[in-house]
Amino acid sequence: MRAEASTAARKGAFIAVAVALFCIQLDFFALNLAIPGIAAELGVTVSAAQWTLSAYMLAIGCFFIIGGRVGDVFGRRGTLLAGTTLFTAGTVGCALAPGLGPLVVARIAQGVGAAFVFPVAVSVITNTFPEESRAKALGGVFGVANIGTAIGPFVGGGFTEGPGWRWIFWLMAPLSLLSLLTALAYVPDSRDAAAPRELDVLGCALIVGALAALTLTVERADAWGWSSARVFLAPALLVALSGPLGARLGRHMRPTTVMALAGIGAGTGMYALTQVSAWWLYVPVFAWCGLGLGLGWTYASVATQQLVAPARAGEASGVLLTFLVTGGAIALAGTAAGISAITPQRSPEEAYDVILRLGGVAVLATALLVLAVRRRVAAQGRTR
Template sequence: MDSDNQHGKRLPGDVTYKGLHEGGSRPVRPGLTLIASSLCIFVVQLDFLAMNLALPRMASDLGTSVTDLQWVISGYMLALAAALIPGGRLGDILGRRRMLGIGLVIFSLCSLGAGLASTSGAVIVMRIAQGAGAGVLFPLAIAVITDAYPPERTMRAIGNAYGIGALALALGPVFGGGVTELLSWRVVFFVNVPIGAVAIVMVLAGVRESRDTTVPRSVDLPGLATVTLGIAAVTLTVDRLRTWPAGLTAGVATAGGLLLIGFVMRERVARWPLVALDLFRNRPFLIITLMATVANVALIVSTYGVTVYLQQVTGRTPLDAGGVFLAVSVAAGVAAPLSGPIGERFDVPRTMSVMTLVGSAGLFLVSLGGSLWSYVPGLALIGFGYGMGWTMGSSGTQSVVPPSRVGQASGVELAIVIGIAGICVASAATLIEIRAATTGLARAIEEVLRWIAVGSAVAAVALGVVATRVTPPTQAPGAPR
């Protein structure tokens, strides 16, 4: 790594860096940066998980159907996926602190607007804008941690941020179901406002401005347009797969694919590309991103399948299902902060491979059905194994790219990991629906979960072998060897 990527001398209570900040080296407060980043991750995950359980009551109050209101979820995810890559790179170009603050303001104000909205259309518009804000702030929440900590402490700090964010996994279903039942679905939106306000204060107080000083403050607008529209079209196709005619689905999917091809061609000739394509020649980055994708696909699909199973097969209420699901969220909350010290001590890709195998063992146990005595331990293994694999993806990719490009790397990694997971969960939902018509819902879910368990195990082993052959051992700088 060249001299521009090294950290400067550390002052008591502060960290300074060379070559990445405007106005030379100035102190930054890592603790406040960590709090701000953790709040960003927490509020995005809490909002998404809680909102799913609020839809039925929201539809009733607004005089519409749950099906029509699916755009509250779908529109949000569409905008989130489309904004991840542009959001991360815009932070590198225009300033990570500035863009993180803008993302938080958009997210918080649109949450307030959605909570005050009186029509379903207004709620959907606010949710789409809120998703765009989330797509900007999410990758930059990781990038500012990388900027605030020395290399030997970065993985641990990112793990701690995800650990705090993982509390949303536990609180989301219980909060969404409980608050909607006892108070109002509007509270699910309103709670984002004070959390977002505190996060903004933390950003202003503790996050130092940083950007990629090797590029000018100019944005590749053609690249920005093509990647945003391309990802949006592909994501929209996946979301509407079961409702659109085949011709329309194929047309929009083709348009999205062509836009993404056009984006790659544009980035190859752009003087200052939005995404430098040499990132994909970084073998450790690619291996870690693929492993994180496998872990996240398995985690998201299993979350969907288990949630449906607990409510529609076993007949539990949303609140009861959320209680059972605590096994996943608590285990993931334990795994996230542990991922830092483990990643510092052991090789990241191979550790991710082992953790994915742990998650697949738990998912296979869950796929067998049975009583809670076997179901809950399986859920705990899912949360711990897949959760650590997902967390290590963010911290691991940050450790193998230059500090000047951490925003871009975070946005690309998250776009791949989240985007493919979205495609897979939509495909799994369709497959469960098809299989349920002949085998029954319980068996259909169990079969899909079993296939995911076996598939993730095979992928983990294969990627582990590839990592051994094509990449050197990757550890955080300064870790014991």
């Protein structure tokens, strides 16, 4: 069920969704650099402080699918408001937390709220904007969100070294409240009219349990002794441009072609990073790599929303995000284990280069395979 959205509703929905996703991206990428400061202030070990990240990832990874489906079944407006409210409350709780326990609980609240916001936010845009401007709107939303990704490390490091890590959350609290009030005023409701107004509770429980076990394992693998390596991989440069760029490319190329180009950019960038040493050359190569990775992340959502029925947009977004986040966590754990296995024979720098080269070749090979398959499918008369 979709109501015809006015121009004001579309603008309001765009602002509400873009600001909410900006806060979610900023939240995660800023806190990575705040862990030592949190540990020092709260009087705990760095390993214990890592639970502020693990708890968030555990919560967000487990509830992506459920959040998207709840929005489709019971209404996306209400689900977006509930998720934003929970995220905002968790943000304030993090800023005020007197110890590690309350901070972890508040981070779980943030994670669950974000898991409801992210897939529903994408489906809100899908169901608010007409088909001819939908991809552009999604690209703009992810462009704003990716700014949070790009500046997150600078915000986290700057606040931790300056007024303190709690100001990361005090920065996000009014922004989250702005998103909530804008959504309350402008976001229209929509839902899957064909779906019964009930959820598969047992199925939801099984999803949460399975994903919780998997996410907990890969997120805490390092602390539990699988490896002692710490990974730095946050290609922020140019990533904010990937949203609008993906939308623009999507108007002239097939989705598979855009995704393949993203893989080619990321793969060649990862491999090239191991071949340069001068900072003036490293920066543009790093930017190229970040653009490819950001474009792949962004356009995965844009392309998915172009292919599924708007009534099931939230469910589709939730499934995609669960796959991306869980797959990324597994890849990160595998990377750490690989570096740990290599370092007895090689220096850490050489180990990082080996992993980057292998990853770059794998991504590049996959992208070329996608192009080959798409060409064969097109030759058989199919559109995708």
